[in-house]
Each structure stands twice: as C-alpha cells, then as structure tokens.
Amino acid sequence: MVLLQVIINGLLLGGFYALIGIGFSLVWGVTNIINLAHGAIALLGAYLTYYLFVSIQLDPFLSIPLSFVSIFLFGYMLQRFVMNLVVKAQIFILLILTFGLEIFLVNFMTTFFSADFRSVTPSYAGESLVIGEIVIPYIRLAVFFVCVIFAIAMGLFLDKTWTGKAIKATSLDIEAAMMSGINPAKIYAITFGLGSAIAGVSGTLLTLTQAFSPSIAGGLTLRAFIVSILGGLGRIEGALLGGLILGVVETLSSYLIGESYKNAIAFGLMVLVLVLKPSGLMGRKYYAEVKH
Amino acid sequence: MALLDIKELSTGYGDLQILRNINIEIEKGEIVALLGSNGAGKTTLMRTIVGLNRIWKGDVFMDGQRLTNASSTKIVSSGVSIVPEGRRLFAGMTVTENLEMGAYCNRKNIKEKIERIFDFMPRLRERKNHLAGDLSGGEQQMCAIGRALMNEPKILLIDEFSLGLAPTIVDSLVEIVHRINQEGVSVFIVEQDVQLVLDMSVRAYVMEIGEITLSGASKDLMNDPKVKEAYLGM
Numbered sequence: 001m002v003l004l005q006v007i008i009n010g011l012l013l014g015g016f017y018a019l020i021g022i023g024f025s026l027v028w029g030v031t032n033i034i035n036l037a038h039g040a041i042a043l044l045g046a047y048l049t050y051y052l053f054v055s056i057q058l059d060p061f062l063s064i065p066l067s068f069v070s071i072f073l074f075g076y077m078l079q080r081f082v083m084n085l086v087v088k089a090q091i092f093i094l095l096i097l098t099f100g101l102e103i104f105l106v107n108f109m110t111t112f113f114s115a116d117f118r119s120v121t122p123s124y125a126g127e128s129l130v131i132g133e134i135v136i137p138y139i140r141l142a143v144f145f146v147c148v149i150f151a152i153a154m155g156l157f158l159d160k161t162w163t164g165k166a167i168k169a170t171s172l173d174i175e176a177a178m179m180s181g182i183n184p185a186k187i188y189a190i191t192f193g194l195g196s197a198i199a200g201v202s203g204t205l206l207t208l209t210q211a212f213s214p215s216i217a218g219g220l221t222l223r224a225f226i227v228s229i230l231g232g233l234g235r236i237e238g239a240l241l242g243g244l245i246l247g248v249v250e251t252l253s254s255y256l257i258g259e260s261y262k263n264a265i266a267f268g269l270m271v272l273v274l275v276l277k278p279s280g281l282m283g284r285k286y287y288a289e290v291k292h
Numbered sequence: 293m294a295l296l297d298i299k300e301l302s303t304g305y306g307d308l309q310i311l312r313n314i315n316i317e318i319e320k321g322e323i324v325a326l327l328g329s330n331g332a333g334k335t336t337l338m339r340t341i342v343g344l345n346r347i348w349k350g351d352v353f354m355d356g357q358r359l360t361n362a363s364s365t366k367i368v369s370s371g372v373s374i375v376p377e378g379r380r381l382f383a384g385m386t387v388t389e390n391l392e393m394g395a396y397c398n399r400k401n402i403k404e405k406i407e408r409i410f411d412f413m414p415r416l417r418e419r420k421n422h423l424a425g426d427l428s429g430g431e432q433q434m435c436a437i438g439r440a441l442m443n444e445p446k447i448l449l450i451d452e453f454s455l456g457l458a459p460t461i462v463d464s465l466v467e468i469v470h471r472i473n474q475e476g477v478s479v480f481i482v483e484q485d486v487q488l489v490l491d492m493s494v495r496a497y498v499m500e501i502g503e504i505t506l507s508g509a510s511k512d513l514m515n516d517p518k519v520k521e522a523y524l525g526m
Contacts, residue, residue: 162396162399165389165392165393166393166396168382168384168385169382169385169393172382172383172384172385173380173381173382173383175344175376175380176376176380176381176382177382177393178342178343178344178364179342179344179364179368179373179374179376179380180368180393180394180396180397180439180443181364181365181367181368181369181396181397181443182364182365182393182396183363183364183365284384285383285384285423285425286383286384286423286425287384
C-alpha cells in the first residue's frame with residue numbers, strides 16, 4: 001500500500017516534470033538551443049505568482065494566465081533581440097550565452113527577491129482526497145491536471161495551427177521552411193516565447209507544491225534536460241512520458257534506496273536511454289537529427 | 293518589364309564571391325533553362341533568388357516589385373516558388389502536410405488545390421498519408437513540385453530537375469512541367485542533362501564560373517559549337 005502511495009506521488013510529481021520538460025524540449029528540438037536558463041525562467045513565473053499572492057491575495061491558479069503571457073513576452077523578446085543574433089553560431093557559444101543568462105537571472109532574483117525559501121499556501125492547501133489508505137492532496141491533483149491540460153493544448157497547437165506547423169517545419173528543415181515563405185526568426189522567437197511561457201506556468205504551479213528560492217534554478221533545468229532526453233526531443237507526448245517516468249523513478253528510488261541516490265539514479269536512467277535508444281523513448285523518425 | 297528581372301546581381305559566401313553581374317530576364321509563360329558545369333554557381337543563383345543568400349550588389353524584381361534582400365515571406369508571396377536541389381521536403385511530415393506547408397503564404401482553397409495536385413500526380417494521392425522522407429526519389433520530386441505549386445506561383449524555379457531519377461520518371465516529370473507551363477506559369481530550370489533541358493525550354497542561359505557567358509534561343513544553342521563541345525560531348 002505504501003508502494004502504491006509512493007507511485008501515485010511519483011506520477012503527480014511527474015506531471016510537473018513533464019510540463020517543465022516540454023518547454024525545454026520544444027526549444028531544443030526547434031532552435032537547437034539548450035537553454036540552461038530554463039529553470040531560472042520558470043522561477044520568474046514562481047516569483048510573479050508569489051508576489052501577486054502576498055500583495056493582492058491572487059489565487060495561484062488564477063495567476064497562471066498572467067504568468068503565461070508575461071513570461072511569453074519575456075522569452076519572445078529575449079530570442080528576437082538577443083539569441084537570434086547568435087543563433088547560427090556554434091553550440092558552444094549558445095551554451096555560454098544561456099549559462100550567462102542563468103547566472104544573471106539567478107543573481108537578479110537573489111538580489112531583489114532574496115535567497116530565502118518561499119512558498120504559497122492558499123486556504124485550501126491542507127485538504128486531501130482519501131481513498132482507503134491512499135492520501136492525495138487536492139492541490140497536487142489539480143497541479144497534475146493543469147500540467148496535462150497544458151501538454152495536450154501544446155500538442156494540439158503544434159499539430160493544428162499554421163504557427164504550430166510552421167514551428168515543426170522549421171525544426172525539420174529551416175531552409176525548406178524559408179522556401180515556403182516562413183520567417184524563421186519570428187518562428188524561433190515564438191518557440192522560445194512558448195517554451196519560456198510554459199516554464200513560467202510550471203513555476204507558478206511549483207509555488208503550490210514546494211518551497212523555492214533562486215538556488216533551485218539549476219536543479220529544475222537538469223530535470224527538464226533529463227525529461228527531454230528520456231522522451232525524445234521536440235515531442236510533447238515524449239516529454240509527458242519522460243516526466244512521468246522521472247517522477248516515479250525519483251520517488252521510488254528515494255523510498256527504496258535512499259533520498260541521496262535519486263539524482264544518480266535519474267541520470268543513470270538517462271544514460272541508459274541514450275545508449276539503448278538515442279532518439280528518446282518516443283523519438284520520431286526524421287525529427288531532432290543532429291544539426292551541429 | 294519582364295516577369296522575373298535579375299539585374300547586375302553579385303553574391304557569394306563569406307568573402308568568396310560566387311556570382312558576378314548576372315543579368316537574366318524571364319517573361320510570363322516562358323520555360324527558360326540555366327546550363328553550366330558543376331560549381332558554376334547555378335544553385336547559388338537559385339538560392340539567391342528565393343532569399344537564402346544575401347545579395348551583395350544588383351537587384352531582383354518580380355512583376356516590377358523589388359525583392360532585393362527581402363524577407364522569404366515577401367518573396368514567396370510575390371509568386372516565386374522553388375523546387376530545390378535535393379527536394380528538401382519536410383521528411384517527418386506526411387505528403388499532405390508538406391503540400392499544406394507550400395500554401396503557407398497563399399492559404400486560399402487549400403483543399404481544392406491539394407485535390408488538383410493529386411489529379412495532376414495520382415501517385416501522390418496513393419501516398420498522401422506517408423511520411424515524405426519514406427517516399428522514393430521520383431515521388432519526392434513530385435511532392436516537391438506539388439508543394440511549390442500550392443503557392444500558385446507565377447514562376448517556378450526548379451533546381452537539378454532530374455538528378456538521381458530513373459529515365460521513365462523523368463519523362464513523366466517533363467510532361468508535368470509542360471502542363472504547369474501551359475497554365476501560364478513561367479519555369480526557370482537548372483538541369484545537368486543539356487539535351488533534355490534544351491528540348492524543354494524556349495531560351496537558355498549558359499553560366500561559367502559565376503558569369504553568364506552565352507544566352508539565346510534553345511534551338512540555336514543546341515547547334516552552337518561551343519555548347520556542343522562543352523555540354524553535349526559532340
């Protein structure tokens with residue numbers, strides 16, 4: 001019974017990992033940018049939610065749209081006016097750029113929002129769904145569903161809209177996309193904006209389930225990285241599966257082996273997937289082939 | 293003024309100049325060929341017209357509209373479509389999705405346009421739900437032509453028309469190009485098989501190391517001693 005509880009906890013955590021991974025995987029798959037600042041951008045959403053909660057008591061779930069829109073604009077501008085200037089450079093330059101951005105954002109947040117751990121506790125935080133011996137906090141369940149809804153919406157957006165299809169086309173062959181009249185600079189900016197916006201939303205949801213400070217940015221980026229590799233780049237269903245697996249593996253290994261081993265096991269799993277199926281568990285043919 | 297008017301165009305990669313003072317005019321409804329050996333700069337010219345290379349000097353006009361270093365959206369919207377070297381289909385998308393992407397700048401009547409292309413090239417209808425990357429070479433070339441037509445272009449650029457295709461497939465593609473042309477679409481075509489392309493076209497330009505060295509009616513070029521010697525092996 002305890003094991004079942006652990007697995008359910010893992011799945012609920014996995015929903016959050018999936019969401020943070022989707023944005024990372026989308027940006028990587030389409031623009032070839034491994035965005036080391038992804039976790040820090042997610043925390044911008046978390047702090048936005050936190051300050052809206054403490055200043056005007058805005059419910060965190062209601063700040064999701066605000067988080068999405070404002071962090072989208074931040075990501076869009078960042079790509080349009082900074083990243084696009086160097087996007088054709090070698091991958092090393094892009095890594096340094098996003099790493100620099102990470103350092104900047106983390107220090108910015110430490111200076112202005114302090115290094116203290118924060119969390120948001122709305123009035124309904126303690127309520128749980130109890131089935132037999134299984135206890136599921138309503139908040140975690142709601143967070144999980146919001147994550148899944150966002151994942152499905154993203155998938156539909158990519159498959160059904162012109163902009164979504166243009167994003168896919170650009171990721172497959174940027175020159176062929178240009179020859180169809182697509183403006184890749186704009187598509188890159190939209191992609192980075194969307195990736196950031198989803199990170200911002202996952203930051204908002206993070207405030208509800210755990211305490212956060214600027215120092216956890218790197219840990220979030222690492223998890224997004226593992227999720228992307230597990231699922232396969234640029235694939236929403238892949239990130240969803242990768243997130244759930246990572247969540248379950250982390251909680252199970254904490255429970256069975258010990259908390260301190262969970263990172264080692266998560267990375268071991270990533271290496272295993274890279275060795276056995278380098279395109280990820282759900283990697284699709286022709287997508288995310290090596291471009292550098 | 294000609295439909296596509298290239299004036300004194302120069303371009304290159306990095307510091308290396310590839311094209312020097314290219315002048316080409318293509319009228320409405322013409323099929324024009326571009327000949328030249330490997331490395332002459334034919335593909336570079338095609339890429340430059342559709343905006344993949346920056347123009348250093350000179351101008352490109354389409355229907356009187358200046359397209360020099362314009363955005364790809366503007367160039368495609370002005371009625372220029374390309375069937376690029378190596379087809380460059382979106383390999384991970386289906387045939388239908390590839391055709392749809394061709395209509396990115398011209399989204400009217402997409403269903404009807406796709407049906408017309410399937411009527412044109414029934415082979416594509418059979419394969420419509422297959423990934424473009426899984427098609428055979430000839431089918432890929434058909435899909436690339438179909439994708440370009442979805443834009444309802446005024447001029448169709450075709451780079452390396454028959455490269456790597458079986459002769460029977462080339463024959464049916466030639467037929468398709470003639471039918472497209474009969475609907476009033478101009479065609480500017482790069483092809484290694486000089487005999488074939490001179491038969492298809494009304495006029496031709498010969499390019500050597502980045503310059504146009506000869507031009508004229510295709511039937512005259514076919515009898516030109518220089519062309520005979522350099523390209524027809526006679």
